[in-house]
Amino acid sequence: MGMIILALFLFSYISSATPEGRLLFENHCIRCHAEGSKKPLSLLRKKYRGNPSGVVDLAKRCPWGRGLSDMEIKVIADWLTREE
């Protein structure tokens, strides 16, 4: 029972306070796309706003797609291109 509550808590925490896309971005992308880099997150957000498929296509060019599933790429792309 305790585990179920914990799982529910974690799930709502991840899906609201910390979107999964952001977690994935921090784990897989930020080391090359931090502020101060050539293509910081703020620039990517501006350039790709409302265009998640543009980011998905890039998974093939940018070295980042390796090791990520299609699902993870889509989650990141949706988060990255969403209006904030």
Ligand code: HEC
């Ligand atoms: C190993 C370093 C590295 C990692 C990790 C990385 N990138 Fe990149 N990314 C680059 C470089 C270098 C470019 C520039 C490529 C170019 O201009 O042709 C780039 C370009 C991009 C672009 C296109 C920028 C433009 O000008 O249109 C996007 C979008 C992008 N990355 C997203 C991501 C995402 C999302 C992740 C994480 C899943 C990620 N990158 C992880 C190095 C990285």
